[in-house]
Amino acid sequence: MSEVTLSVKGLKKVIGKREIIKNIDFELKRGEVFGFLGPNGAGKTTTIRMLVGLIRPTAGSISICGYSVSKQFTKAMEHIGCIVENPELYPYLSGWENLQHFSRMIPSMTEERIHEVVALVGLQERIHDLVRTYSLGMRQRLGIAQALLGKPKVLILDEPTNGLDPSGIRDMRKFIRFLAESEGLSVLVSSHLLSEIQLMCDRVAIIAKGEVIHTESVKTLLTQQERLLWKLDPQPAGIDVLKQVTDFVQVQGEYVTTFYEEAEVGEWNKQLIQAGVTVKEMNRKLPTLEDLFIEMTGGESID
Amino acid sequence: MISLVQNEMIKLVRKKRLLIVTLIMGVLISMFTYAQLRETQRLQEKLGTTDWRSTLQQEIIDTQNRLSGSQISDDWRKQLEIRVAQQQYYLDNDINPSEPGAPTFVRGFIENAIQLLLPLMIMIIAADLVSSEYSLGSIKVLLTRPVKRWKILLSKYITLVMSVSFLILMFGVLSYLISGIVFGFKGWTAPILTGFSVQGNDLNTADVHLISQWRYILMEFGLAWFVSLVVGTLAFMLSALIKSTAAGMGVMLACLIAGTILSSMVSSWNSAKYLFMVNLNLTSYLQGTAPPTEGMTLGFSLGVLTIWGLAGLLVSFLVFTKKDVY
Numbered sequence: 204m205s206e207v208t209l210s211v212k213g214l215k216k217v218i219g220k221r222e223i224i225k226n227i228d229f230e231l232k233r234g235e236v237f238g239f240l241g242p243n244g245a246g247k248t249t250t251i252r253m254l255v256g257l258i259r260p261t262a263g264s265i266s267i268c269g270y271s272v273s274k275q276f277t278k279a280m281e282h283i284g285c286i287v288e289n290p291e292l293y294p295y296l297s298g299w300e301n302l303q304h305f306s307r308m309i310p311s312m313t314e315e316r317i318h319e320v321v322a323l324v325g326l327q328e329r330i331h332d333l334v335r336t337y338s339l340g341m342r343q344r345l346g347i348a349q350a351l352l353g354k355p356k357v358l359i360l361d362e363p364t365n366g367l368d369p370s371g372i373r374d375m376r377k378f379i380r381f382l383a384e385s386e387g388l389s390v391l392v393s394s395h396l397l398s399e400i401q402l403m404c405d406r407v408a409i410i411a412k413g414e415v416i417h418t419e420s421v422k423t424l425l426t427q428q429e430r431l432l433w434k435l436d437p438q439p440a441g442i443d444v445l446k447q448v449t450d451f452v453q454v455q456g457e458y459v460t461t462f463y464e465e466a467e468v469g470e471w472n473k474q475l476i477q478a479g480v481t482v483k484e485m486n487r488k489l490p491t492l493e494d495l496f497i498e499m500t501g502g503e504s505i506d
Numbered sequence: 507m508i509s510l511v512q513n514e515m516i517k518l519v520r521k522k523r524l525l526i527v528t529l530i531m532g533v534l535i536s537m538f539t540y541a542q543l544r545e546t547q548r549l550q551e552k553l554g555t556t557d558w559r560s561t562l563q564q565e566i567i568d569t570q571n572r573l574s575g576s577q578i579s580d581d582w583r584k585q586l587e588i589r590v591a592q593q594q595y596y597l598d599n600d601i602n603p604s605e606p607g608a609p610t611f612v613r614g615f616i617e618n619a620i621q622l623l624l625p626l627m628i629m630i631i632a633a634d635l636v637s638s639e640y641s642l643g644s645i646k647v648l649l650t651r652p653v654k655r656w657k658i659l660l661s662k663y664i665t666l667v668m669s670v671s672f673l674i675l676m677f678g679v680l681s682y683l684i685s686g687i688v689f690g691f692k693g694w695t696a697p698i699l700t701g702f703s704v705q706g707n708d709l710n711t712a713d714v715h716l717i718s719q720w721r722y723i724l725m726e727f728g729l730a731w732f733v734s735l736v737v738g739t740l741a742f743m744l745s746a747l748i749k750s751t752a753a754g755m756g757v758m759l760a761c762l763i764a765g766t767i768l769s770s771m772v773s774s775w776n777s778a779k780y781l782f783m784v785n786l787n788l789t790s791y792l793q794g795t796a797p798p799t800e801g802m803t804l805g806f807s808l809g810v811l812t813i814w815g816l817a818g819l820l821v822s823f824l825v826f827t828k829k830d831v832y
Binding site for chain 2: 307
């Protein structure tokens, strides 16, 4: 089940004299959700646009199911579906007409397939209304229906939860997991929120200033990066105790930060109590994206 | 390819562009018909006769009176002299140059519309064919489907050619029907003189011959179709180059208006004849009026327009297939 569906090697893009994308490599496997995590302006969208042939890379190669995007464009595009930024379809046509419009651009397309994708995204009731009257969530779903028309092996979603309400975000997450697990698609999801990636991705590439600085499975990344916040009374005595049991102790105002190590936390707590320190609060905390960056780039800020 | 063109036609129709342009044409034609009617009535009142010979004679006398005034520029004088010579020729051969009826109105109207009105209408359609996809953002979906970019652009261009043909047809049909209600539907076979050519300051009538009005109108519509197609192609090119529809339309509008102004003042700037917008008035060659500047003939203007059109098409395809889409 680890067949590679999308592979990117040595991808570069130079605009004028600025190197926007510097040497990006990654691979997508069948049935996985791959996160593309980075702040705004890191090069996520530019990379995605190169993947789908909207922008010509300066150097490097992209292949989708073995077809090169630059040399076998139409073959490669038959295996990919995408939403780049917002799902932009024709507002003056109905949802159905939009799907018909794009189905005419795919070889050997049947009307049943349109019915199928409409049912898949649950738009049956409103499909014959004008897209102009759709809510953002419905447009998003129509966009995905369009992307799925040609039964792609790779689905690329650029900030898919942008602008959705909480329940919309939850539905979207479920749907993306469903596509990967049940339909065996490779899904590439970009986001600037770690919490988002954490909830739906299997692997994540962290990208900053046009470079992939880290590729990791989400699980490992989280266990490595998760922190525990302590509120202790009295604080100095508490810090002394913690310093004896673990190497990393940081003080931030009235909170003390250590790593979160599930097996040992209980023991630390016991020792604190034995030393007469009251534990007022213990809090697991995910690092923010900014913290992660500072960690990984050695103090360099995002900007 | 057929399904791609079908896509484009559906979008064009659903955007209601064709409908709007047809409506604008209908309204304008009604206005001009009314104006023409009032003009005819005024002439009849003034001359107290319905005989075209006396009307024409009166026009010749009027023009000659103006010519004898001294405050006329040389260019204008030349134009008027040629016109008088033409009218005299019609009178001598006992042929009515404006047989009353809808076909005569259609003929006169297309002669006036070919330089500005028709190109403007076509521009409304052509200028947003490509750029509207950019402003909607749907270009990103369109170009990530398994179809080569040149095919997408070609389907859009075919759609443009079809809409130009449709609009020219509608123009003819509408102006015939609307003016027919007022002036009557007869007059297709009225004789028209053509083949006048201007040599220096003289009107050359050596090649003048008679053809029936319907053939003359057909020729004029052919020329109007060609002019519209070239203007449409150039607007199409701008649409592919500039992402904003408004900017594209603005540039095209400026060119067209500059063309009408330049046509009346380039007689001493000879190289301006290579600009496309000075060459739009193709029907004037059939009428035999003096061209904007020396050395311009029907063949020359057709050539200039063809080159501009082909260049525009080439540029749009080169840019569209190479361009990065952000």
